[in-house]
Amino acid sequence: MNNPSNIIAIVPAAGIGSRMNSQIPKQYLKIGSMTILEHTVDKLLTHPKIDRVIVVINSNDNLFNKLPIATNDKISVTLGGQTRAASVLAGLKLLHSEQWALVHDAARPCIDHHDINRLIEAVMNAKRGGILAMRISDTVKRSYQDNDSIIEHSEDRTHLWGAATPQLFKVDELKFCLQKALNDNAAITDEASAIEYCGGHPLLVECRRDNIKITRSEDIALATFYIKNQISKR
Numbered sequence: 698m699n700n701p702s703n704i705i706a707i708v709p710a711a712g713i714g715s716r717m718n719s720q721i722p723k724q725y726l727k728i729g730s731m732t733i734l735e736h737t738v739d740k741l742l743t744h745p746k747i748d749r750v751i752v753v754i755n756s757n758d759n760l761f762n763k764l765p766i767a768t769n770d771k772i773s774v775t776l777g778g779q780t781r782a783a784s785v786l787a788g789l790k791l792l793h794s795e796q797w798a799l800v801h802d803a804a805r806p807c808i809d810h811h812d813i814n815r816l817i818e819a820v821m822n823a824k825r826g827g828i829l830a831m832r833i834s835d836t837v838k839r840s841y842q843d844n845d846s847i848i849e850h851s852e853d854r855t856h857l858w859g860a861a862t863p864q865l866f867k868v869d870e871l872k873f874c875l876q877k878a879l880n881d882n883a884a885i886t887d888e889a890s891a892i893e894y895c896g897g898h899p900l901l902v903e904c905r906r907d908n909i910k911i912t913r914s915e916d917i918a919l920a921t922f923y924i925k926n927q928i929s930k931r
Contacts, residue, residue: 703796704817705748706741706863707788710734710803711755711777717914724803725760728921733911736806736924738766744810746817747799751788753777782885786875794869800888801863804911807923808863812904816865819902826866827900828889829908833857858901861908864888866899 710724717723724734731739734752741750749771754761756776761767767774775791777784785800792798799817801808812829820827837852866888874891877883885891889899907923909916 703748703793704746704799704865705792705796705868706750706799706801707753707785708734708738708741708750708801708803709753709777709781709784709788710761711753711758711784712781712803713755717912719914721760722755722758723911726917728806728917728924732764733806733920734761734803735764735766737801737803737808738772740806740808740810741799741801742769742771744813746813749773751775751791752803753784753788780879780885781887782875782879782891785888786872786879789868789872789875792868794867794872796868797865798868798871798888799863799865800871802910805862805908806911807907807909807920807927809905809908809927812902812908813863815904816863816902819900820865823900825900826864826870826889826892826897827902828864828887829861829904830858830901831861831904831906831908833859860887860889861904861910862887864899866892870897 713722725732728736738750741747751773753775766772775787777787789798816829833854837854838848839850839852841847841849871888874895878885878891878894883894892899911917911920
């Protein structure tokens with residue numbers, strides 16, 4: 698367990714990114730000369746412990762095959778489903794049960810190799826799956842159920858974390874839990890929540906705060922700054 702092998706990255710990229718108000722899915726917007734998806738996949742491909750990358754795309758996607766990375770021998774492509782869980786499950790079906798699946802958001806191009814190393818090391822040492830996450834530093838407010846614009850109370854943030862990716866799990870465990878959650882119509886927002894649904898308790902591994910997810914248009918400027926800063930330090 699201390700010498701991980703057969704780590705395969707899965708990048709669910711079948712979403713349309715409706716909150717970006719863009720004519721194309723957000724993963725195909727550009728930062729510099731490359732798309733967000735290319736930046737993300739490049740970070741995974743260049744990590745020495747990741748054997749290959751599976752990109753899960755929408756059945757109507759006519760953009761991925763036009764990218765230079767589409768011909769990379771270390772990249773496989775498959776079609777996703779209507780939800781993130783279904784898309785990740787589609788990627789898992791290409792893998793063997795004894796492999797490890799490192800699932801990473803297509804729209805997190807600023808992931809740092811040191812954080813991936815810390816996640817892998819923590820998972821292998823603890824012999825359980827885990828995720829990168831950030832401690833909540835902002836004051837968290839809960840609104841009323843019948844009026845979402847009014848504060849009901851403040852939450853105790855002492856033990857609150859914001860989930861990020863990558864998330865690393867054994868293929869057979871993750872496949873089983875995702876399929877069970879889908880069969881039960883359970884609300885699954887990330888891979889860890891599928892494991893939790895089956896009674897598991899994944900590790901929390903703190904990551905850098907520049908591991909942002911591009912969700913809205915203003916996030917692109919911040920991601921551009923982080924990527925330029927990372928490139929300048931290579």
